[in-house]
Amino acid sequence: xxxxxxxxxxxxxxxxxxxxxxxxxxxxxxxxxxxxxxxxxxxxxxxxxxxxxxxxxxxxxxxxxxxxxxxxxxxxxxxxxxxxxxxxxxxxxxxxxxxxxxxxxxxxxxxxxxxxxxxxxxxxxxxxxxxxxxxxxxxxxxxxxxxxxxxxxxxxxxxxxxxxxxxxxxxxxxxxxxxxxxxxxxxxxxxxxxxxxxxxxxxxxxxxxxxxxxxxxxxxxxxxxxxxxxxxxxxxxxxxxxxxxxxxxxxxxxxxxxxxxxxxxxxxxxxxxxxxxxxxxxxxxxxxxxxxxxxxxxxxxxxxxxxxxxxxxxxxxxxxxxxxxxxxxxxxxxxxxxxxxxxxxxxxxxxxxxxxxxxxxxxxxxxxxxxxxxxxxxxxxxxxxxxxxxxxxxxxxxxxxxxxxxxxxxxxxxxxxxxxxxxxxxxxxxxxxxxxxxxxxxxxxxxxxxxxxxxxx
Numbered sequence: 001x002x003x004x005x006x007x008x009x010x011x012x013x014x015x016x017x018x019x020x021x022x023x024x025x026x027x028x029x030x031x032x033x034x035x036x037x038x039x040x041x042x043x044x045x046x047x048x049x050x051x052x053x054x055x056x057x058x059x060x061x062x063x064x065x066x067x068x069x070x071x072x073x074x075x076x077x078x079x080x081x082x083x084x085x086x087x088x089x090x091x092x093x094x095x096x097x098x099x100x101x102x103x104x105x106x107x108x109x110x111x112x113x114x115x116x117x118x119x120x121x122x123x124x125x126x127x128x129x130x131x132x133x134x135x136x137x138x139x140x141x142x143x144x145x146x147x148x149x150x151x152x153x154x155x156x157x158x159x160x161x162x163x164x165x166x167x168x169x170x171x172x173x174x175x176x177x178x179x180x181x182x183x184x185x186x187x188x189x190x191x192x193x194x195x196x197x198x199x200x201x202x203x204x205x206x207x208x209x210x211x212x213x214x215x216x217x218x219x220x221x222x223x224x225x226x227x228x229x230x231x232x233x234x235x236x237x238x239x240x241x242x243x244x245x246x247x248x249x250x251x252x253x254x255x256x257x258x259x260x261x262x263x264x265x266x267x268x269x270x271x272x273x274x275x276x277x278x279x280x281x282x283x284x285x286x287x288x289x290x291x292x293x294x295x296x297x298x299x300x301x302x303x304x305x306x307x308x309x310x311x312x313x314x315x316x317x318x319x320x321x322x323x324x325x326x327x328x329x330x331x332x333x334x335x336x337x338x339x340x341x342x343x344x345x346x347x348x349x350x351x352x353x354x355x356x357x358x359x360x361x362x363x364x365x366x367x368x369x370x371x372x373x374x375x376x377x378x379x380x381x382x383x384x385x386x387x388x389x390x391x392x393x394x395x396x397x398x399x400x401x402x403x404x405x406x407x408x409x410x411x412x413x414x415x416x417x418x419x420x421x422x423x424x425x426x427x428x429x430x431x432x433x434x435x436x437x438x439x440x441x442x443x444x445x446x447x448x449x450x451x452x453x454x455x456x457x
Contacts, residue, residue, distance in 0.1 A: 080111035084150075088119045088138065096134040103141055114150030117142065121156040139163045184208065187234075193243075195219040196252050203256070204230050211237040217252060218243040231257045239265040253279040261285035268294040273303035280310045287311050293320040305331065314348055318355040325364050329373040351377075353392040367408045370395075371415040378422040392425045397440075398432035406430065408444040416441060 076082055083106055107115075119142075126132050142149075143165045154161070162180065183205040191199070193216040203209070209232050217240060235258045242249060249268060253275040264287055266276065273294070280287070290311065292304075304322070308314070331347040358365075377390040399405045408416070408428070420426055428440040437443050 077109055080109060080113050083107070083110040084113045085116045086118065088117070090119070090121045090135055090138060091123065096130065096137060099134065100137050100141065103138060107141065107145060112148065115145060115148045116151040117149060118153040119156060121160060124157045124160055126159070135160060136163060187211070189213065190215075192216055193218065199252065200226075200230065200255060203232065207232065208234060210234050213239040215241045216243045217241065227255065229257050230255045231259070234260060236260050236262040238263070241267040242269050250275045256283075258283045259285055261287050263287070263289040265291040266293070268292075273307045277303065277307045277310045280307070285311075286313050288313060289316045289318075290314050291318045291320070292322055294322050304328075308348060312349060315350050316353045317348065317351060320355075320357040321359045323359055323364060324356060326366050326369040329365070329370050332373040333376040346380075349380075349389075351390055353394075354390070355392075355394045357396040358398065365397075365405060367405065367412040368415075371408075371412040371419070374419045374424065374426065375415050378419045378424050387423050390424055392427075394427045394429075396429045396431055399430055400432055407447055408440055410448050413441065413444060413448070 086103075086106065088103075121135060124131065124135060139160070140163075143163075146165060154164075183202055184207060186206045187208050188211040189202070189206065189209060190213040191202075194214065196217050196219050199214060199217060203212070204226075212235060238258060238261055240252070242252075256279055261283060262285070273292075292307075305328070308317075332351075374390070374393055378388045380389045381387065382389050397405065416426055426441070429438040430440050430443075431438055
């Protein structure tokens, strides 16, 4: 009797399972009335756009989207961009094999897109073998993908830091003495807030360095006892910001020689340029890109000209918060380009792009001098296509309407039009224009046209 009841119950259960199987497609369709009408590619794109681009490390969409329906799950798994963010709270992980398996599957769904990683470990004791092995296994998997690290956030004990093996070393807010790194294998370096002498020690021990960014270099009123040159044969990009005016730039630059330097960005906060000039003369580097921001240091004029004379290979020059005078643009006016003897005297002969941003509220320029310099530059042609060597000129100033420089005079506008007609892209902006158009060429033309019409009437 009891066996018959069990058999009937099993038969009824099988009937319910079969009935549920027939209802599942309808249930999925009811959850998914919109996506079912779209091609898979379009649906994938919609899910992709749902990612919070402002803070990708807070992205938890993949699992949420995959829980809606089977079709959403299939689309989510085939959309790599949904799986590029990883938030690992390893203190909460309990089962190592399962955790590692899920991590590998998650990463495999991201294809080869850049990864955003957030890793938090509050405590790690090497004597706690299971946890130590879990941490090592996870970090090993992430190291395999180190070439794809697009964003990395670490909140971990120092004894785990050495397990990360990336070509990029990024230290923010760490005390240099607490971090032990084999610098000889470092190729890319980004450090924020570091003493200049510690910085020199790193550079001396990093012969393979190719890119280096230093922010907030401090200290260095007195150099260390070591005065031997630091030669980095492979360094091509160097970006340095001096923290404040009290820092002696000579402490940093007097020992450096970078013969392969191609790009140099410098923010000096009121430091003169003569140390940079000596640095470039020693290095004899083929630099193409130069960015200068010296923080409104007034007595820079002659040092700036000497610096630019020392690096005639510059093609892209950007000068910010540095007060330029008419003499600078007068130097840009070329000698007769057909005179072979005069070409050696050309100031920045390879200049193709010039970006200038004057300090706020300060200007000491005559538009006639600026425009005549551009006019002369536009006549200097490239060999081959005959286009001007100078391709782009961008200037940003901050001048109120009551000042003489607020508008470009008619004669200078005519010169600018000739320059533009020759193929040079010219952009002049006044960012102190109280909500009106910042385009100086446009509003100056409009002003002169209004004046012409009022005179005519």
